[in-house]
Amino acid sequence: xxxxxxxxxxxxxxxxxxxxxxxxxxxxxxxxxxxxxxxxxxxxxxxxxxxxxxxxxxxxxxxxxxxxxxxxxxxxxxxxxxxxxxxxxxxxxxxxxxxxxxxxxxxxxxxxxxxxxxxxxxxxxxxxxxxxxxxxxxxxxxxxxxxxxxxxxxxxxxxxxxxxxxxxxxxxxxxxxxxxxxxxxxxxxxxxxxxxxxxxxxxxxxxxxxxxxxx
Amino acid sequence: xxxxxxxxxxxxxxxxxxxxxxxxxxxxxxxxxxxxxxxxxxxxxxxxxxxxxxxxxxxxxxxxxxxxxxxxxxxxxxxxxxxxxxxxxxxxxxxxxxxxxxxxxxxxxxxxxxxxxxxxxxxxxxxxxxxxxxxxxxxxxxxxxxxxxxxxxxxxxxxxxxxxxxxxxxxxxxxxxxxxxxxxxxxxxxxxxxxxxxxxxxxxxxxxxxxxxxxxxxxxxxxxxxxxxxxxxxxxxxxxxxxxxxxxxxxxxxxxxxxxxxxxxxxxxxxxxxxxxxxxxxxxxxxxxxxxxxxxxxxxxxxx
Numbered sequence: 001x002x003x004x005x006x007x008x009x010x011x012x013x014x015x016x017x018x019x020x021x022x023x024x025x026x027x028x029x030x031x032x033x034x035x036x037x038x039x040x041x042x043x044x045x046x047x048x049x050x051x052x053x054x055x056x057x058x059x060x061x062x063x064x065x066x067x068x069x070x071x072x073x074x075x076x077x078x079x080x081x082x083x084x085x086x087x088x089x090x091x092x093x094x095x096x097x098x099x100x101x102x103x104x105x106x107x108x109x110x111x112x113x114x115x116x117x118x119x120x121x122x123x124x125x126x127x128x129x130x131x132x133x134x135x136x137x138x139x140x141x142x143x144x145x146x147x148x149x150x151x152x153x154x155x156x157x158x159x160x161x162x163x164x165x166x167x168x169x170x171x172x173x174x175x176x177x178x179x180x181x182x183x184x185x186x187x188x189x190x191x192x193x194x195x196x197x198x199x200x201x202x203x204x205x206x207x208x209x210x211x212x213x214x215x
Numbered sequence: 216x217x218x219x220x221x222x223x224x225x226x227x228x229x230x231x232x233x234x235x236x237x238x239x240x241x242x243x244x245x246x247x248x249x250x251x252x253x254x255x256x257x258x259x260x261x262x263x264x265x266x267x268x269x270x271x272x273x274x275x276x277x278x279x280x281x282x283x284x285x286x287x288x289x290x291x292x293x294x295x296x297x298x299x300x301x302x303x304x305x306x307x308x309x310x311x312x313x314x315x316x317x318x319x320x321x322x323x324x325x326x327x328x329x330x331x332x333x334x335x336x337x338x339x340x341x342x343x344x345x346x347x348x349x350x351x352x353x354x355x356x357x358x359x360x361x362x363x364x365x366x367x368x369x370x371x372x373x374x375x376x377x378x379x380x381x382x383x384x385x386x387x388x389x390x391x392x393x394x395x396x397x398x399x400x401x402x403x404x405x406x407x408x409x410x411x412x413x414x415x416x417x418x419x420x421x422x423x424x425x426x427x428x429x430x431x432x433x434x435x436x437x438x439x440x441x442x443x444x445x446x447x448x449x450x451x452x453x454x455x456x457x458x459x460x461x462x463x464x465x466x467x468x469x470x471x472x473x474x475x476x477x478x479x480x481x482x483x484x485x486x487x488x489x490x491x492x493x494x495x496x497x498x499x500x501x502x503x504x505x506x507x508x509x510x511x512x513x514x515x516x517x518x519x
Contacts, residue, residue, distance in 0.1 A: 039343070043277050097228075097231050144417070
């Protein structure tokens with residue numbers, strides 16, 4: 001109650017409302033990404049492989065919203081993929097929740113701000129999904145001979161997904177950033193860079209420009 | 216506060232990992248008629264209109280991307296295809312003569328055509344969803360049990376075999392392609408002594424199949440056509456009728472043939488691109504097929 005009232009006083013939405021909106025947006029994002037993937041993207045072949053949006057979406061959610069949201073989103077998207085494609089249930093969920101959790105921890109521990117982080121994250125997420133799926137299938141038993149070209153296919157898939165990782169991240173960011181709960185660390189950093197709240201910036205502002213002789 | 220967050224995070228992660236492992240174990244050990252499989256089929260049925268709609272809406276995007284890749288591919292294939300046309304025109308004349316003689320002889324001997332492709336009713340269906348992954352090669356089509364489709368029905372596209380129906384729901388079906396690791400087809404190499412083997416996919420290479428269990432001294436050359444063998448024994452017949460083209464021999468290395476009893480085959484149909492198929496349904500579907508046991512609409516089927 002108090003938190004909601006304080007939020008309203010600050011001109012922000014109440015925390016409960018933000019969480020609901022975030023969950024709704026994540027659900028919509030997961031549903032649409034799987035449908036678009038299966039209906040269109042999977043049928044477009046680039047260098048003999050198809051791009052896969054789903055691990056990129058999960059990685060992006062983890063990077064933006066943290067490990068808890070990332071892991072839950074990964075589990076849900078993976079389960080939906082397994083259900084929609086009549087695959088062995090649980091395999092993709094397990095892999096995607098690992099991707100979501102790992103990218104979320106990266107956000108929580110390092111909070112990388114470099115613009116190319118989603119590209120590297122997308123490549124790693126795709127590699128993890130490809131290699132992980134191969135390992136699980138080997139553990140479950142493969143009836144047919146396995147070609148060494150499998151490695152090549154995984155590698156090309158990683159490259160193709162890395163190419164589209166940045167636009168996918170940008171779309172996910174645009175969709176969920178407005179409803180993300182405020183991150184104190186990010187708010188502090190933004191304040192420092194704009195000179196608003198940093199205690200170090202204020203004295204120099206008060207003192208004005210340093211005379212040339214004093215340098 | 217921080218400890219509480221850490222505990223909560225770990226608890227959620229543990230629950231999700233546990234749920235995934237329980238689902239995996241339960242699903243893997245269950246029969247196709249179990250609750251989890253039924254839920255999965257129900258969700259496929261519910262989602263199919265959404266996916267069909269999305270597939271139609273997004274078809275211009277697919278077409279534009281396909282146009283570029285098709286143009287480049289077509290240019291590289293022109294020369295080889297012209298050569299093939301010349302060769303096939305000559306062969307067609309020979310085969311038409313042979314077919315005439317064959318028909319007369321079959322009539323004289325009294326063989327029926329119940330195991331051939333003519334005994335099936337082809338049913339056209341559109342592909343509305345495709346699996347991009349290396350491990351599960353399946354497509355979903357917009358015809359199902361209500362249209363006469365049954366689990367185990369062979370599926371062809373562009374006059375070549377693409378797979379078989381593994382799940383038939385009332386309005387949609389799931390087709391497992393011949394490149395799926397669970398698939399195997401008894402096949403014959405046309406020409407020579409008519410060598411027969413089992414065609415299996417090479418996992419990781421969707422454009423190649425392996426014809427295994429051949430005679431080590433078989434006389435097989437590159438370019439020979441591979442078709443379904445098809446067999447019949449009293450009430451049982453194989454999943455695939457004989458004579459459906461599957462692919463051409465792309466590598467018939469004698470060393471590989473002697474050591475591994477296998478040759479490489481390229482599928483006739485581009486299994487990543489077809490958008491419509493023909494399901495070979497049987498009128499009545501009464502004949503029992505090998506591997507099916509009882510003909511249930513959703514039975515998971517093995518090789519044929």
